[in-house]
Amino acid sequence: MAARVDHLVTSGTFSLDGGTWDVDNNVWIVGDDTEAVVIDAPHDAAAIKAALGTRTLRAVLCTHAHDDHVGAAPALAAATGATVLLHPDDLPLWQLTHPDEAPDGELTDGQTITVAGTDLRVLHTPGHAPGAVCLYAPALSTVFTGDTLFQGGPGATGRSFSDFPTIVDSIRDRLLTLPSDTVVRTGHGDSTTIGAEAPHLAEWIERGH
Structure with missing residues (x-):
């Protein structure tokens, strides 16, 4: 059976730089009836485990x-x-949340993770966070962008560890070069496509100045 993408939304808070905000997060599960990986694990481990059912979870892939x-x-x-x-560049952010335990391993640019016969290619896309990555699955015509690219533009860069010119470079060089029909599955909110977002690059750059 080919890999499929399952979707779960969990709700909680995001805290950084002394502020806290209510957020809804997308959780993406990629796999088949036997095994899967989870892309991001926000707020509610029990809900994510329930969505996995009897499948073996191979890895939790953190976009940032x-x-x-x-x-x-x-x-x-x-x-x-x-x-x-x-990605190791995000360890300082990780340690703000989990100071007493480290991730089990690293995501590196160009690395391929295979689940249910489907390859996910790691694209290092800093800007929203230093170690932000996107996960591109060519066979599924999908890229999981975390908080790097949303429907309507780049992720936020107004807080610590973030940088607007860097995120624009990441989107232009690593994401907008993907096929236009690639579905962009984001960390929050609705999905979009590369083709829908690419024409607006100049607008984002102007908006960021």
Whole structure:
């Protein structure tokens, strides 16, 4: 059976730089009836585990280490035996949420993770966070962008560890070069496509100045 994408939304808070906000997060599960990976583990490990059902969870792939994306990662890993993987440039953010435990391994640019016969290619896309990554699945015509690219533009860059010119470079060089029909599955909110977002690059740059 080919890999499929399942979708779950969890709700909680995001905290950084002394502020806290209510957020709804997308959780993406990629796999088949036997095995899967989870892309981001926010807020509620039990809900994510329930959505997995009887499938073996191979890994929790963290698009970045803001607390609303990794808060439940250690608990989910402990409950399932999965490994937690994060780009090492985001360790300072990870340690704000989980100071006493480290991820199990690293995500590196160009790395390929295979689940249910489907390849996910790691694209390092800093800007929203130093170690932000997107996960591109060519066979599914899908890229999981975390908080790097949303419907309507780049992720936020107004807080610590973020940088607007860097996120624009990441989107232009790593994402907008993907096929236009690639579905963009985001960390929050609705999905979009590369083709829908690409024409607006100049507008985003102007808006950011």
